Amino acid sequence: MSETLSASPANEVLRLEQVRKAFNIGTPLETEVLHGIDLRLNRGELAALIGPSGSGKSTLLNLIGLLDTPSSGELYVLGQATRDSDDEARTHLRNQAIGFVFQFHHLISAFSVLENVLMPLMIRHGKPSRADIDLARGLLDEVGLAQFADKKPTQISGGQQQRVAIARALVTRPPLLLADEPTG
Structure with missing residues (x-):
């Protein structure tokens, strides 16, 4: 019999609250790609992000991976708010909490x-x-x-x-x- 994880803060790995992302802000080319995303993932959960090319999947992954910051809203990793974190704090949290498999592997050829x-x-x-x-x-x-x-x-x-x-x-x-x- 499988055990369902509760939605307790201890089990929460990721939470997005009204996350928005826009590019070219303040210019005639301003484009909002993500429009108020809410998402919660607990330990052991699997989620698939699907959609057509250009729908914002990679943008969302870059936000979740702390490689970019939302235009508004908040993103929490292991309960820690990240939007206003400095680069050092984001890098530390990324190294401690997130594993990445990119579309292109980005291996370093000088290393084994x-x-x-x-x-x-x-x-x-x-x-x-x-x-x-x-x-x-x-x-x-x-x-x-x-x-x-x-x-x-x-x-x-x-x-x-x-x-x-x-x-x-x-x-x-x-x-x-x-x-x-x-x-x-």
Whole structure:
């Protein structure tokens, strides 16, 4: 029997309250792309964002991922309001709470597959621990790429690179995982 998560603040990972996003504000080209979005996600929930090209899906993901700020409204990650946070606070929260799988994998070609998976932990702690390395190797195994750990991203296929990006997004065990067309 499955257990349903309650909507308690302890289970809440993401909340958007009347989030709006406009571009070219104050010019004749001003365009509001997001019009008062309300959303709540709790731990363990899965949501899919679907819509036609140009409907604001990537804009919304950029806001949720703290890569951009709303024009108005508030976005909470793990209960923390983010709209007025400075870059340092947003970067810290992003590193602690959010995993990303971008449409394009953004692997760093100078680093090995394993080092690319470890990158979020290296940003967080510096030199990875043995436990970090074991976790990264385990994730590579789970995505079927353990044998490529020492290869450079340019030495594996595009689909394999995308699986490396998925392992990298999971290595910090983030409460919130964002995937922008991860099968692309």
